[in-house]
Amino acid sequence: MTDQAVDTGGARLSAQGGTHDHFLGRVRELKELRADIERAGLDTLSGRKAPRARVLLIAGRPGSGRTALAEELVRQVAHRYPDGVLRARLSEPDGTPVPLGRAARDLLTALELPAPAGAAEDELTEALRTALADRRAVLLLDDAAGAEQVDALLPEAPDCLVVAVSSGPLTGIADVRPCTLGGLDxxxxxxxxxxxxxxxxxxxxxxxxxxxxxxxxxxxxxxxxxxxxxxxxxxxxxxxxxxxxxxxxGTDAAPPARLFRHVHADLPAPAARILRLLCLAPAGLVDPHTASALAGCSVDAARAALDDFVALGLLRTVDCPLPQYDVPGWLHPLLRARAKAQERPAELQLARARMLERTVRLLQACRAITETDSPQAREKLNAMPREVRFPNPRAAADWLRVRRPALLASARLAVADGELDNLARRLMSQLVRAMVAHEGTQAAAADLYDVHGLVLDVAERQGLAREQAAALLNLGDVDARSGRTREALARYRSALDAGRRAHDPYATGRAMESVGAAYQELGDHDRAADWFGRALAERLARGEDEQAARLYGRIATAHAQAGRHGEALRNWRAAVAGYRRSGDLAAHVRALSELARVQEHAGRPEEALRTCHEAVECARRADDLRLHAALQLRLADTLEHLGDPTAARLHRVAAERMLAEEAPEDETGAEEDANACEIRSASSQD
Known part of the structure; x- marks a missing residue:
């Protein structure tokens, strides 16, 4: 495995700050830390095998070079750990601990291992420990807020090494080797x-x-x-x-605070204000747009000020393709105190609102650049200010990837603020759309789950029943896809209540159908059919014939699974009639095929054969070779059950010929089409 970097609160940074990343001093500390790696632990001395990784602690105040020392140690010993180096930052710039689930998820992602969206914290940390159990890797846990964070992430592998960076001791972790930092020689x-x-x-x-x-x-x-x-x-x-x-x-005892007072006092007033307002930057990550929006200045002026701050040692550049800067942890409380003393609360709130508004505009442009085939989308994109537009979809995707930690932090901060809920709702809406447009629903599922949770928080706080229902439905869908069916069922029931309060027929019908699907997944086919029937009544009352036909099919499937073939046949016939009226020929064919399958299981093979012939004729008219071939195979199965293997063989040959004609098409698209037109053959297990 190659060296991997994960920073749940930002991005990987240079060891010493700015562009000066050559390590200085700390010779004695490095020697002692390397000796601690080799030194026998308490378990070894007592004749037992070490159950967990060796833990080294580098303790010191923010700005003392503790992270730089950890990085240098890891660099020197990395060659002894063939499975690579994993990094996680466990505190936000303001000192708020990063949730363990988020840290564990990012570490699993770095290991290229699955981390189900919405999974519980215990499940994710256990998956991480299991993944590292048979590896020889280094885990660098930066800015740990306490022993609980480190303990939950410790690999149960004596061949792994954990280097933890913290302000104080990690009381409760056995056999930890501390190294407390003072000043440089x-x-x-x-x-x-x-x-x-x-x-x-x-x-x-x-x-x-x-x-x-x-x-x-x-x-x-x-x-x-x-x-x-x-x-x-x-x-x-x-x-x-x-x-x-x-x-x-001054009253500040720490040297960085005294130096900061002098540096801040000597800055021009506009630059000093930009610097103070950087305490509002989400996740401590700043780009020119963020600084520009916070201070209300041009992007070019903000970029120049940020570069000046780097030269002064106030900020650090982030190693990434786009201009991005990190606010050091030691500087954040100083900026916050200065902003509180010199800015009115209304000005700070206005600066935060400007930043969120700019982020919304950037997310709109990020999504719009993917829709250039639409004249309306192109027109909307061209109407946007030049500074928030992206030259091409690749540039927008790169921006979304680089700014992901800051964007998610923006959403969390906006929701936590409580006074900018309208902006928070717009931000989360655009963030979801941009992620889906560039990454896809499945790839972005974990982040989307978190965002939907934030949407739910705002909707409940504001009493927005319709948005509450939508968020609950989205969360329930992710729970269902992740195998948490009972949790999904609870979400869907809550969504139904919210949809009824909002008098939202779409949310109500969707929730009823989802409740039915959850019961079906749990094997309760009677309740599934009942809930599908309730959703059907809603669709029929609104005259939605095509959706009603689909629900007839779901009811029929539930009855068939419960062994009630008569009810299943009645509902499949209703589905066939509904699709015929709506003119959806492909859906009509699939419904006929399912009707034939149930007829066969009900002991009516002749009826099943006639229905199959009707379905084949409809498929021929639909000019869909894959669907036609699937029906030929179904017809072959039916003929075999009727004792006519010769005719069955002829239909199988015809199906193989049709599929061969489709073979040159794109494999991915063909697979999707096959799934979309799937028709199950009858089997003894049905």
Missing amino acids: TKSAVELLTRYAGGVRITVDPRSAESLAEACQGHPAALVLAGGWLAARPQAALSDLAKRLNTDD
């Missing part, structure tokens, strides 16, 4: 300053450089800020900045 601290500030000033005034490193307490984030501040001011002396820090009478 003076030599490494000065070298880090040199990378950002340039070598000339460091060389001519080494004592001031050491004094500045001491004022920063060797804290990597503070040193990067100091270097960036000096790089932006070629005339400034190192000693001046060191004095400013040493004489700082």
